[in-house]
Amino acid sequence: MNSFWNEYPKLQLELDEVTKLIENSVKDSHNFITSAVEDTIHSGGKMLRPALVILGSKFGNEPKNSILNLAAIVEMLHVATLIHDDIIDESKLRRGIESVQSKYGKDSAVFIGDYLFAKLFTLMSKDFHQETMVEMSKVIMRICQGELIQYSFRYKYNSSIMHYLKIITGKTASLFSLSLYIGSEESNADETVKKLLAKTGYRIGMAFQIIDDCLDYSSKNIIKKSTMNDLKQGYLTLPVIYALQNDRKGYLENLLKNGTFTKNESDNIHALVVENKGLEKSRELALKYTNKAYDSMNKLPDCESKETIKFIIDKLLIRDY
Amino acid sequence: MNSFWNEYPKLQLELDEVTKLIENSVKDSHNFITSAVEDTIHSGGKMLRPALVILGSKFGNEPKNSILNLAAIVEMLHVATLIHDDIIDESKLRRGIESVQSKYGKDSAVFIGDYLFAKLFTLMSKDFHQETMVEMSKVIMRICQGELIQYSFRYKYNSSIMHYLKIITGKTASLFSLSLYIGSEESNADETVKKLLAKTGYRIGMAFQIIDDCLDYSSKNIIKKSTMNDLKQGYLTLPVIYALQNDRKGYLENLLKNGTFTKNESDNIHALVVENKGLEKSRELALKYTNKAYDSMNKLPDCESKETIKFIIDKLLIRDY
Structure with a gap:
């Protein structure tokens, strides 16, 4: 994990939890999807977007229990766009590690991204406005x-x-x-x-x-x-x-x-x-x-x-x- | 339009309406999206999937006014998957006309498909179960x-x-x-x-x-x-x-x-x-x-x-x- 949040150990713990939620939500899918997601979320990104979701939620009048799930969904959306982006750029690397399209082929990268989009809408429909x-x-x-x-x-x-x-x-x-x-x-x-x-x-x-x-x-x-x-x-x-x-x-x-x-x-x-x-x-x-x-x-x-x-x-x- | 439904003029009219709904729903987007969608829906497909939505709805106990919108959403989903499919196959043609990836480039085809997925979820969230x-x-x-x-x-x-x-x-x-x-x-x-x-x-x-x-x-x-x-x-x-x-x-x-x-x-x-x-x-x-x-x-x-x-x-x- 990135050292960006060192001064915020509580937030860091919440983000670790978010990582686990993402892993869990794709663990039963095709092994290309599971490992593409694993690779991306463990590549040392700052997890800025899920952090912003969590921070935003603290301004509310009623704390939401499932906010970490929403943070996970937002990071999945980010991961999906990164995977599709790399197809376009023909990027070999993403944050220093091999990109999904380079590792699994362009063909797979299109569908891994699509899968994640669909998955996040399913997760979304459960518990959110x-x-x-x-x-x-x-x-x-x-x-x-x-x-x-x-x-x-x-x-x-x-x-x-x-x-x-x-x-x-x-x-x-x-x-x-x-x-x-x-x-x-x-x-x-x-x-x-x-x-x-x-x-x-x-x-x-x-x-x-x-x-x-x-x-x-x-x-x-x-x-x-x-x-x-x-x-x-x-x-x-x-x-x-x-x-x-x-x-x-x-x-x-x-x-x-x-x-x-x-x-x-x-x-x-x-x-x-x-x-x-x-x-x-x-x-x-x-x-x-x-x-x-x-x-x-x-x-x-x-x-x-x-x-x-x-x-x-x-x-x-x-x-x- | 395909002659498949010649014996079913009422259904044919409904499918024409579905085509219009699809055109309408993307008319304000980037011109690549509008014209990619136009090209695909006017390429003479049978519109089987929206027809099935309409036919399925007739078995219900309460007719749904917005069923043609749902039929349009399903066809948009189909169009999005076709566009992404053609990237993989590097298809030059789709139903005899130039494929989206060949006409607008692979880069665009990825995002035109993604746009349609997102669009259909927005349309979806309005009026359906x-x-x-x-x-x-x-x-x-x-x-x-x-x-x-x-x-x-x-x-x-x-x-x-x-x-x-x-x-x-x-x-x-x-x-x-x-x-x-x-x-x-x-x-x-x-x-x-x-x-x-x-x-x-x-x-x-x-x-x-x-x-x-x-x-x-x-x-x-x-x-x-x-x-x-x-x-x-x-x-x-x-x-x-x-x-x-x-x-x-x-x-x-x-x-x-x-x-x-x-x-x-x-x-x-x-x-x-x-x-x-x-x-x-x-x-x-x-x-x-x-x-x-x-x-x-x-x-x-x-x-x-x-x-x-x-x-x-x-x-x-x-x-x-």
């Missing part, structure tokens, strides 16, 4: 729409910030937002609190994804291998989109159009992204979202969970990137 | 498990009949069974009737798939191109599995192991499947399921819908194959 299920379905739809937008904007070097924001809303922010929201929905929190939590989750997610995309360009002169793959396939993230807007002479665009990059060219791409303020402006935007996340978080009623959400923002979003 | 949703999720899980079994038995030339039956249960029979069942569930039919309908649907589905697999080997000396592809990828259907059991000298197995087939070799495969009674024994099994389907259908209370189900069995399963 209809509103929770509807919101969860909407998030899946948003994730898919985000991915489709991302796909249709490949190789478009005039891609707008707005499209990028839509893509990362789907990809990351909507699930962060949902997690905090449904936790509080299930424990019958007040409407204002629920809305504040959804907003906070959304803003954390946006900042988180932008920072992640910045980190790919942060080390001196080196672009991560995975980013090189994205660029080769025409997928652009915020630092490049900003840089392209300043790239009046089209140097960066020409380099990107090549499709394959020598070591020298990749150094040049890196330099042009930095020179054209791609990184700087992205960091500014991430900071804006971070500050907004603090704003809405601060408006929440004081409690232990609020402190933990503050810790998440501090640790996740205030990094050297 | 929880039981219906749980049963539908279970069917999706069964379909996935069937596909995974199919995948893990590739290139296994001692594949058992039992595994084949499990695979086609997932692939075809479970959704036929579900369709008749949930129709009657939503209109509050009696337990006995619901069970009989589920059984009838299952048996029709099993016979239907076996017949489909036989048709691939039925024309004299010719194996369909799609079957050749299946064989190349190590996927075996019932006629081959039966034939392999009689293939004591291993001629057929050796031919299949080759992986690529000349015209001459494919003729030989065909001849060996026939010679080793692969086709004959498959037809016998299809007939068994057909007769069982008649049995359970006959036990249903007399009504117009029962006659239509009889028509489906006659037309779908009593063919020259």
Whole structure:
């Protein structure tokens, strides 16, 4: 398990329980499914989303016994989207271990993901509000729409910030937002609190994804291998989109159009992204979202969970990137 | 639209309405989704599954107004599985038109399918019994498990009949069974009737798939191109599995192991499947399921819908194959 929650041993115990619930819920299925899920949940992720569900639930008026089940469902949804995502990216690795599509084949990866989607709706229907299920379905739809937008904007070097924001809303922010929201929905929190939590989750997610995309360009002169793959396939993230807007002479665009990059060219791409303020402006935007996340978080009623959400923002979003 | 329902103009009108409902439910989504769905539902399929939902509902004690919506949901589920199926098979065509994965790319096909799954659960949660949703999720899980079994038995030339039956249960029979069942569930039919309908649907589905697999080997000396592809990828259907059991000298197995087939070799495969009674024994099994389907259908209370189900069995399963 990740050491992220070291200072929160109670939450860590709850997350261990969530892991067990996930294992249990797939233990009778095809061995490909069982072991794909095992591999993914034991690969050292932070379990951020289930943690947000648990934290959100603490703001409610009536504690919900089965909240860990809901946290497990949300993590299963995340795992399913990761598995399908890797098919697309043809990723060989996920968090340093072999990806499901590489280990079990693309064919299996499609159906393992589908199985998990169906499974989570079954689990969902047992004990949770209809509103929770509807919101969860909407998030899946948003994730898919985000991915489709991302796909249709490949190789478009005039891609707008707005499209990028839509893509990362789907990809990351909507699930962060949902997690905090449904936790509080299930424990019958007040409407204002629920809305504040959804907003906070959304803003954390946006900042988180932008920072992640910045980190790919942060080390001196080196672009991560995975980013090189994205660029080769025409997928652009915020630092490049900003840089392209300043790239009046089209140097960066020409380099990107090549499709394959020598070591020298990749150094040049890196330099042009930095020179054209791609990184700087992205960091500014991430900071804006971070500050907004603090704003809405601060408006929440004081409690232990609020402190933990503050810790998440501090640790996740205030990094050297 | 397919001419299958020519003798049933009322049902045909209802199915036209179902088509419109499907179009409506995706009209505000990403244009890849809208047009992928449009293409699929206008490709001349028989709309068997939504027809079964409608027919099942007529056995109930309280007619359900929104039954056409449920029929639309079931067809959307079918469309989603077709789209994901084609990714695996790398199919260029589906019912003679370009497949979604070929037209929009594999990447999009994964997310268009996922979107439809999520969408149908949203539609589902509005107006239908929880039981219906749980049963539908279970069917999706069964379909996935069937596909995974199919995948893990590739290139296994001692594949058992039992595994084949499990695979086609997932692939075809479970959704036929579900369709008749949930129709009657939503209109509050009696337990006995619901069970009989589920059984009838299952048996029709099993016979239907076996017949489909036989048709691939039925024309004299010719194996369909799609079957050749299946064989190349190590996927075996019932006629081959039966034939392999009689293939004591291993001629057929050796031919299949080759992986690529000349015209001459494919003729030989065909001849060996026939010679080793692969086709004959498959037809016998299809007939068994057909007769069982008649049995359970006959036990249903007399009504117009029962006659239509009889028509489906006659037309779908009593063919020259």
